[in-house]
Amino acid sequence: MQTNTDIYTPWGRTFEEYLGMFSLTDNDLSGKILGCSDGPSSFNSELTQRGGNVVSVDPLYQFSKEQIRKLIDQTYPEAMESFHRKKSLFIWKNLKSVHKLGRMRLSAMYEFLADLDWGKMEGRYIPGDLPIIPLVSDQFDLAVCSHYLFTSTTHMTSQFHINSIIEMARVAKEVRVFPLLENGAVLSRHVMPTISGLRDAGYRVRLEKVGYEFLPGGDRMLIVTDNV
Numbered sequence: 001m002q003t004n005t006d007i008y009t010p011w012g013r014t015f016e017e018y019l020g021m022f023s024l025t026d027n028d029l030s031g032k033i034l035g036c037s038d039g040p041s042s043f044n045s046e047l048t049q050r051g052g053n054v055v056s057v058d059p060l061y062q063f064s065k066e067q068i069r070k071l072i073d074q075t076y077p078e079a080m081e082s083f084h085r086k087k088s089l090f091i092w093k094n095l096k097s098v099h100k101l102g103r104m105r106l107s108a109m110y111e112f113l114a115d116l117d118w119g120k121m122e123g124r125y126i127p128g129d130l131p132i133i134p135l136v137s138d139q140f141d142l143a144v145c146s147h148y149l150f151t152s153t154t155h156m157t158s159q160f161h162i163n164s165i166i167e168m169a170r171v172a173k174e175v176r177v178f179p180l181l182e183n184g185a186v187l188s189r190h191v192m193p194t195i196s197g198l199r200d201a202g203y204r205v206r207l208e209k210v211g212y213e214f215l216p217g218g219d220r221m222l223i224v225t226d227n228v
């Protein structure tokens with residue numbers, strides 16, 4: 001695990017966004033869920049408050065609340081400046097402005113921070129790096145991964161994606177990954193090789209449209225289940 005905070009750019013989405021990105025139903029939410037790469041999103045905190053059963057794994061959780069708060073405060077203005085510059089590249093259907101987007105993401109990250117210490121004590125925030133999940137097999141109904149796999153291509157191979165998804169399938173009955181775009185624009189070069197690799201390894205794989213679309217064309221998730 002990289003222990004230098006400088007390499008992490010914290011950016012967290014809300015529970016509502018997770019519902020849309022992964023088409024989560026009441027039935028899904030009543031099961032045990034693993035959030036891989038949940039970072040400073042408020043998914044874990046909000047689902048726990050609603051009575052859900054969720055564990056998040058992310059290398060960010062090796063850091064203290066104060067270290068993460070500092071990172072958020074440092075990177076937030078840069079992220080906002082970048083959104084203002086690239087505003088025309090996004091779909092502003094639900095989120096009406098860059099300002100509103102910023103307020104929403106910041107409040108999600110502060111919600112996460114408020115929950116972090118208690119959540120760590122309860123074993124809900126676990127430091128870990130894909131392609132390894134430091135948890136025993138077959139304990140989750142669903143594993144989700146938002147905005148990590150497929151989205152940053154520079155340092156990842158297709159084999160890394162295959163290994164990571166097989167690892168998620170080791171601990172959960174079903175895996176969902178969103179989005180499938182690289183650089184926020186085109187279908188990731190790893191999607192087709194990953195699908196082939198997973199099918200060759202005996203997994204059932206399909207793509208499904210979701211209700212969430214902030215990046216044009218970014219409205220599909222990958223769903224993986226065991227063939228048996």
Ligand SMILES: C[S@@+](CC[C@H](N)C(=O)[O-])C[C@H]1O[C@@H](n2cnc3c(N)ncnc32)[C@H](O)[C@@H]1O
Nearest residue numbers: 011012013037038039041060129130146147148
């Ligand atoms: C863009 S953030 C997405 C956060 C959250 N899923 C969301 O959608 O709001 C990407 C996350 O991937 C995490 N990450 C980086 N390397 C990772 C790895 N090897 N395994 C799992 N997560 C990783 C980062 O720490 C960061 O929290």
